[in-house]
Structure formats: C-alpha cells, structure tokens
Amino acid sequence: MEIDLTQLSKTMAYALRHHPAQFGLTLDDEGWVAVEALASALRQQRPKWRHVQVADIEAVLSLPGKQRYELRSGRIRAYYGHSIHQRMLREAATPPESLFHGTTPVAYQQICQSGLLPMGRQYVHLSEDRETALQVARRRTSQPIILRVSALAAHQRGIPFYLGNESVWLADSISPDFLSKA
Ligand code: HQG
Secondary structure, three states: OOOOHHHHHHHHHHHHHHOHHHHOOOOOOOOOEEHHHHHHHHHHHOHHHOOOOHHHHHHHHOOOOOOOEEEEOOEEEEOOOOOOOOOOOOOEOOOOOEEEEEEOHHHHHHHHHHOEOOOOOOOEEEEOOHHHHHHHHHOOOOOOEEEEEEHHHHHHOOOOEEEOOOOEEEEOOEOHHHEEEO
16 A cells, blocks of 8 residues: 555654654664654554555655655654653754745734744744745735844854754754844
C-alpha cells in the first residue's frame, strides 16, 4: 500500500514536537530520539502506520518544501515547532540583520503591546525572508501583517537567537522596540 508521506509527516510532527509520551518516546534535551524507536512507536501506537519503516521516515525528509526534521547518526528530531513542557535546547547563533514574522491583524494589536511571545510553542518563530513570513501568516488570515525584526540589533543588545533550520530562526521573545511593519 502507498504511504501518504504528508500524513506521515503530520504524525511525526505530533510525536516529535508535541506529544512524544503518547508514543512512549522520550526526547533528549535537544529533541533527538532514535529513528528506529520512532518507527516502532508509530507502528505500535497508530494502526494506520502499522507497516511504516525507517525508509518511509527518510522519504518524508526528502519531500520538497519545508525542512521540518533533521536525521543524524540514526537519530531524528524536529528542527522547530516544539510545544512540549521539556525545554528543547537550540544552538545560539548570530542572526542576519533582519528577520520576518507573519501574523494576523488581531495578534498584531497584542504584539504592539507585548512584543512577539512564543504563545503555544517554546520559541518565537522567525523567517529569513518576507515571502516565507507571508506564507506563515496566510495559514491563519487573508490579511497578513508582516513584521520586520531588527535581529542583529536585538542580538547586539543581548537577546539570544537560535538556529531552527536553514530558513527558520527561533527566539525567546522580541520586544516591540525591535519590530516594525515590513
Ligand atoms: C502570534 C509553521 C498575541 C504569532 C510555520 C502567531 C512556522 C501573538 C501565533 C511555525 C503574540 C503563534 C510557527 C502576542 C506572537 N500576542 N499573539 N504577544 N506574539 N503571536 O503557530 O510563527 O508548517 O505558534 O504571530 O510555517 O505562526 O508547522 O507560530 O500568529 O514556521 O512546520 O501567535 O509553524 O511550520 O502561532 O508558526 P504559531 P507561527 P509547520
């Protein structure tokens, strides 16, 4: 039977970002788990995925588009998006001069007051380019608001930034001082 890799990716995100315990999985403090353990957990916990193999998980990582997972030395993790209580440690790095965040008109009103907050996730998610931020916002609204984050200036003031994947950056929070409409 043909495996729907998009659906498999969604279940992987659920397990690796949000609810590893539901699959009997324990992530280490950087979010890693053995890829064989993930495959086995998916087979055992989800009838739909009872035949899934490591090769199918690898095929998800080869899909074009967003790079959501990292596979290294037999272990896998989500690059970003975590909501589980256990804090996922990310590598701090110097960001480019500007990063972008796409949001809704309603959230924007709040963001003007309190800045960007992680809300339901562990980190605020930022995009390297405006177009990607636009796509992120369009998940939620037909009237996207795109914010430019003065990332390098914020970094120079001591605000840490972390690498997500090659185009997603993470931060703990960003005060309104470093935000403008793009
Ligand atoms: C908003 C997807 C009120 C924020 C995407 C956003 C991304 C505030 C929402 C990744 C706020 C959180 C993450 C404040 C921020 N008051 N609202 N102070 N600060 N917000 O989904 O960035 O497809 O947690 O603007 O492509 O939308 O899943 O974050 O609207 O890369 O791989 O609170 O998820 O990737 O929403 O998306 P989210 P996000 P995947």
